Amino acid sequence: QVQLVESGGGLVKAGDSLRLSCAASGRIVSSYAMGWFRQAPGKEREFVATISSNGGTTYYADSVKGRFTISRDNAKNTMYLQMNTLKPEDTAVYYCAASRRVIPTREREYDLWGQGTQVTVSS
Numbered sequence: 001q002v003q004l005v006e007s008g009g010g011l012v013k014a015g016d017s018l019r020l021s022c023a024a025s026g027r028i029v030s031s032y033a034m035g036w037f038r039q040a041p042g043k044e045r046e047f048v049a050t051i052s053s054n055g056g057t058t059y060y061a062d063s064v065k066g067r068f069t070i071s072r073d074n075a076k077n078t079m080y081l082q083m084n085t086l087k088p089e090d091t092a093v094y095y096c097a098a099s100r101r102v103i104p105t106r107e108r109e110y111d112l113w114g115q116g117t118q119v120t121v122s123s
Helices: none
Strands: 004-007 010-013 018-024 033-039 046-051 058-060 068-073 078-083 092-099 117-122
Touching (some): 004 092, 018 033, 033 078, 046 068, 046 078, 058 068, 078 092
Antiparallel strands (some): 004 018, 068 078
């Protein structure tokens, strides 16, 4: 059974950077689009970024555009989210997900989910 496992979360200060990783246990990374979502306390889970199966196309939420970069290494079955200039409002549990669709931006378009990693940004 394919699993997605996030890592790299933590507690940082505003303005700092973090890099999240999402490791896939199987060889789905090369054939699936992948994405990052986040859920802050008391809020619904929201789209952050997505990347096509070959890494050639990316798409970001307006709230992170210019600060976050999504990437993937299919040889390592791993996807990344480089987060720079972090803000307190970026505090959330971050989830990675995989999808059979091309550039999926909605939760219902994703087929597999990780368990999440906490990112906390202090002011």
